[in-house]
Amino acid sequence: MLLSLPAPIAPIAAHSLLIFLLQAGLLLLLALVFGRLATRFGMPAVVGELFVGVILGPSLLAWAAPGLHGRLFPAVAEQYHLLDAVGQIGVLLLVGLTGMQMDMGMVRRRFGAAAGVGFGGLIIPLGLGIGAGFVLPKALIPEGTDLTVFALFLGVALCVSAIPVIAKTLIDMNLLHRNVGQLTLAAGMIDDVFGWLMLSVVSAMAIQAVTAGTVLLSLAYLVAIVVFALTLGRPLVRGVLHLAGKSDGDWTTVGAVVALLLLASAGTHALGLEALFGAFICGILIGTAGKVDPARLAPLRTVVLSVFAPLFFATAGLRMDLTALIRPDVLLTGLAVLALAIIGKFAGVYAGARLSRLNKWEGLALGAGLNARGVIGIMVATVGLRLGILGVEIYTIVILIAIVTPLMAPPILRFAMKRLEQTAEEQVRETEQRAWSTQPARSPQEQIL
Numbered sequence: 001m002l003l004s005l006p007a008p009i010a011p012i013a014a015h016s017l018l019i020f021l022l023q024a025g026l027l028l029l030l031a032l033v034f035g036r037l038a039t040r041f042g043m044p045a046v047v048g049e050l051f052v053g054v055i056l057g058p059s060l061l062a063w064a065a066p067g068l069h070g071r072l073f074p075a076v077a078e079q080y081h082l083l084d085a086v087g088q089i090g091v092l093l094l095v096g097l098t099g100m101q102m103d104m105g106m107v108r109r110r111f112g113a114a115a116g117v118g119f120g121g122l123i124i125p126l127g128l129g130i131g132a133g134f135v136l137p138k139a140l141i142p143e144g145t146d147l148t149v150f151a152l153f154l155g156v157a158l159c160v161s162a163i164p165v166i167a168k169t170l171i172d173m174n175l176l177h178r179n180v181g182q183l184t185l186a187a188g189m190i191d192d193v194f195g196w197l198m199l200s201v202v203s204a205m206a207i208q209a210v211t212a213g214t215v216l217l218s219l220a221y222l223v224a225i226v227v228f229a230l231t232l233g234r235p236l237v238r239g240v241l242h243l244a245g246k247s248d249g250d251w252t253t254v255g256a257v258v259a260l261l262l263l264a265s266a267g268t269h270a271l272g273l274e275a276l277f278g279a280f281i282c283g284i285l286i287g288t289a290g291k292v293d294p295a296r297l298a299p300l301r302t303v304v305l306s307v308f309a310p311l312f313f314a315t316a317g318l319r320m321d322l323t324a325l326i327r328p329d330v331l332l333t334g335l336a337v338l339a340l341a342i343i344g345k346f347a348g349v350y351a352g353a354r355l356s357r358l359n360k361w362e363g364l365a366l367g368a369g370l371n372a373r374g375v376i377g378i379m380v381a382t383v384g385l386r387l388g389i390l391g392v393e394i395y396t397i398v399i400l401i402a403i404v405t406p407l408m409a410p411p412i413l414r415f416a417m418k419r420l421e422q423t424a425e426e427q428v429r430e431t432e433q434r435a436w437s438t439q440p441a442r443s444p445q446e447q448i449l
Helices: 014-040 047-054 064-074 077-100 104-109 110-135 149-157 161-174 178-208 212-245 252-271 277-289 293-319 322-326 330-353 358-370 372-389 393-418 424-437 444-448
Strands: none
Touching: 014 047, 014 064, 014 077, 014 293, 047 293, 064 104, 064 212, 064 330, 077 161, 077 252, 077 277, 077 293, 104 110, 104 178, 104 252, 104 277, 110 149, 110 277, 110 330, 110 358, 149 178, 149 293, 149 330, 149 372, 149 393, 161 277, 161 293, 161 358, 178 212, 178 277, 178 358, 178 372, 212 277, 252 277, 252 293, 252 358, 293 372, 322 330, 330 358, 330 393, 358 393, 372 393
16 A cells, blocks of 8 residues: 655745745845944944834834835735744854854853853843833733733843844944953843743733742753753864865855854754754854864855844844833833833943953943843743733833943943953953954855856
8 A cells, every 4th residue: 555645835926935035035125224324424334224213114114105005015924934044144254253253262251250250140130120020011021921921021022232232232332352352241141041941931920820840840951951062062063164164165164164153053943942042152162173274264244244234233123112212101111111220231231340340431331332122122021921920011022222322322332332442361262253254255156156
């Protein structure tokens, strides 16, 4: 008896492909244009890239020209998923590249400072967010939502930082080699790991009762990932990149690095942790254990920073709907929560920095960098909306925080960094990181093309 084979899955429909190509092309073009305009006004390109999504999304285009918006961005989940998939690959590669450029020697020497800054930036905004959740107008809380779950969720939304936005801002402002930049990323990763762990717990509370075993299991996974990275992960990455480096061209090394980053992201995601965490850890392993010549990865850096990252940040703004802020009660509540988010993060980070014996300008710069919620804030808000924890009004307020905090970071960073002299260690690190922008010789295939 012959077994019946499943029918082959049809490829993407022609119209869906056309819409995707138009969306991706338009978003990328406008992201480059507005990113360039942002740099002209002394802001990082990421600010202009995020603004593109606001222009083309529900906040402006859907309100001004609903017919055009409906044709260009049809309300079809599968269509949005195409952009999401490309954007997710882009942000994972961006975070991976950032991990490769981490100076782990400096981080180890100043781990106490990074931990102090990170935990300071967690505890105060988390507490303020939970307190605000209990006193916000009940009309803004969805009916049937447990008040404790809502308050905890708002606390998580206020305490997270956005490693992708922070990384892009530091790269745009040429601050990644500075000690403050390295400490910002290290502390931001502490914030993100704790934030995503809390998000997992609170999300589970919205669906079912969470036991101590569930929390301990997540912590065990976290420890297991770190142990795996320090033991088996290092020789595994070193071996893969050693084999890839034997090829004549650089394209094999680039492909191997991308594969490692994506597989590491899949691993942490499968364990219920954030995929970005896996990409960041893998990037650190590639940069420390892989011993890859940075010039070999210059093509990857160019493509990620000029194509994938701008497309991701532009796509992130498509779900923002700022028209809800027209209501006075929503606007006033939004401004109050925004003030709590900014002040709480600044106060916590600054206190942690000063207790870690950093000077006031370093504390100010760290507070500005870690205040950026950006895309992570948008992701948290989206999870809350999907689970019914947040209504449209509070969702919009969290989105407002995600937009405003990256905008305020660059001028404060610039102001503080002018008052910090560059050290000899930072100069050496800057020289090393310039190699990441150096174009290597073209491969034989590229010469033929």
